Amino acid sequence: MTDLLRILPSFPVGAFSNLVATAEQHGLSTTDLLALHPVDIAKQTRLPVLDLRRFVAAIQASLADEIIVEELTLGKRRRRRTSTKEEEGGEQRGEKEEGKEEDDEEEEEKEKQEQEQESAASRDNHDEKTTTTRRCISTLDDDLDAALGGGIPLGCITEFAGESGAGKTQFLLSLCLSVQLPPPRGRGRQAVYISTEAGLATSRLAQMLASNEVLLGRDEGGDGDGDGHGGLRPSLDNIHATVTPDLESQEHILEYQVPVLLERHNVGIVVVDSVAANYRAEFHRGHDGGGTGGRAAGADMAARRADLVRLGALLRLLARRHDIAVVVANQVADRFDEVTPTPVFASSSSSTTTTASASAAIHPQESPLASRAPPPSSYPLPPPPSRPPPSALRLDHQQRWFTGWGDDPHAVDPAKTPSLGLVWSTQIACRVVLLKRPVYAPPPRRRLVDDDDDDDDADTTPSRTAWRRWMKVVFAPHAPASGQGLDGCLEFEVTKEGLKTVKASTTAS
Template sequence: MTVDLLQVLPDFDTKPYSHILPSLDKALITTNDLVTLDAADLAKRAQVPLGDLKRLAEAILLALHRQLGFGDEEAYGNGTLSLTNVGQNTASKWNTISTLDDGLDTTLGGGIPTGYLIEVTGESGAGKTQLLLTLLLSSQLAPPCGVSKSALYISTEAPLATTRLTQLLSTHPRLSSLPPDQKPSLSRILSIQTPDLESQDHILRYQLPVAIKRHDVGLVVLDSVAANYRAEFERAGARAGAAAMAKRGTQLVQLGSLLRRLAQTERIAIVVANQVGDRFTPLPAHASDAVSRTTSFNSQGSDGERGVSAERGPEQEPHIALISPDPLTLDHQQRWFTGWGDIQLPPPAPTLSFKTPSLGLVWTNQISCRIVLIKQPVYASRPLLTRDMNGKEVWNETEPDITKWQRWLKVVFAPWVAPTGGLGTEFEILGSGLKHIMKADGLNNI
């Protein structure tokens, strides 16, 4: 078979083309070659019949279109994609799951849509779990707030927070007021833990499709997608090197293909939580003095790089985004797909240490949407009564203390809504759930 066909399309039926695949493999013809290069040249290079090679290329292209959600078989006429049919097909199946907050739903373009693989990423304490728990309940609501279906929670770390779910059911204003027959129930939330990669792969590949059909599941939550991969591949240490990274990349491609296919064929929403790491960015010479005291550290993870932010306080310097100016470098380009690095705000607006979602660019290419939750501490100085050398009582300012946390929700990329500008929509976490904070000018976004 071709060098990477089953990596790109793990479930592709190769039997009709088994007579030409060994020749293509021997000629080192990749899946990308089959869909982009001239068929006649490839057939000559591999010494296979031109007609058979064209049929293989058309089958691969059709499978890729299905994987990307371009529609079912009826959207194609003689192997040609019909955009009209695709648009009608998509519109007729558009459903969303609400965050139960109008401001956050507006930022998300109506909520979390079905048919997509969606990532929610952010540091610890940013609100990922709170958002996911809300979705587990709202998916059970009737449209337009939900899809009237059960939810499935797959945990790779902590077990399902049933206490918090019970609190939301009794205190959230949009849930507590519902009649009993319309109210979500914990009995409609299935939960399972996957302690390692082997069990995770078995559950996702074999048990998940059966559970979706048997229990009428409309939402699948995987919390978090990075935990088992980091535990498995960081255990070997630096000796594993490129071979371990290549193996992890292949597994991530297969995982992404599996989850996207399930989301599209079953018309469900699959939401995965992801961790972040601090981003190390080389400090330019002209900025080294200005930010020498401003390195911001975060304890989350070891992937990615660590960032630098301007000093806090009213006397802080203008925000300096320490990103490579070379447009061909990954460090320069990742500002547009990580969620950090594209914010240029003058003081006194918050400054941020840069983060990078775990699992790298390979995983980024597998997801349809990335939602970033950003948090930033708010500092205040606390006066302290002391005595000077003469014994006189004086008030001195101490080191700033964290008084509260500010949080924002931001869409980095999505096919159904434009990226969120600035920091995004500010929200707070209350006992009754998530609530956006309306600005004085009436706008949600900074």
């Protein structure tokens, strides 16, 4: 502790003589006393913590006094120098100030006029700028992009939900190619495709690359060799694909390998097809219907809820940190009408005991735990609540606004529900539902047959010839939602070039 008096010559050493001696024995410098915590110094020197705090506070106060004194002396010297200079140049400044004031006023007026012109121009072109500068990925169809508010936005999670064969994978494949295009259709970046059910459909991607005019660059005035995209043409080499057959590999790839890939490559979109496959396979709702099965089902649902929240937080973090679009496909399930159970009341203890004994005689014990079950209660069951909760507060009533089905009271098709429930719906920012409906051909004319012919039903049964598909925006931060039912939906078809909207004339026919 030899540097204390050298750094602070005016420090009162006499008031802390015992502390200074102990600090010197342990080789503590002034820097150590200021940097270390008093508790750590007390453990090392066996000194009271309060005394060490007073000692450190005194050192800090002495340092502050020395700094203030030096600043005051330097300030006095500077003031003397500036005062002499001001006296010499005061006469010259007085003559120039009058001319400068006039010039300053003219410059301020010019700046005000320029600011007003810029603000007026920005107001007039606000809508145009927002549409052109919005960071979205195109679906390779102008009408679909317009319905989506410009395309798929960056920095958030977008979900495509629908039945099997509705066109979810077709949308995802189109986005993997369009993200490679330069702005405004794409971002000039690569794509990551994570599949949970099947591998990447390379043959379908090659077909789209060979036949789509936007991907070939012909819509930009090119000759089909990539000149329309500045010499850059989308390719399968710019799509990083992998398959995650189970939930463990899916979590490992998303949590560890995808962040490294985003750091090393210029990726613009991460696709997961589909997000619900592994969860639906590995988490089950119930077992054999017993008491232990109900408990296990509740534990599975709680674990799945925590996993979904963690997955949503991870995907949102990747989207915002790397400025990418995260697009997932989701499966759907049939929605059943709620059935209100009929309560059964026990009239007396004798009837309850008789029923219990009869059921025990009919159904043998299914497990060793059945013998440990408590005897049936002799008290009657509690009556049901007199007033049920309002229907507007129930999930069956509210899910019509965030699932995509159930908003049309006159709908003919059965209602569906996106998988993973309400928990996953709170993790995504945009949900797009794909609807499909079969198209049947009229039955052929009946031919004259004998009375004993059994093929009459086969001749009169209509045959399905094709499917009609619609895209519906349920909720999105950048685009308005579609109307009820199929009124505000946009019909599209899957062609070899990709996704194409169906015009009104074609739809009417």
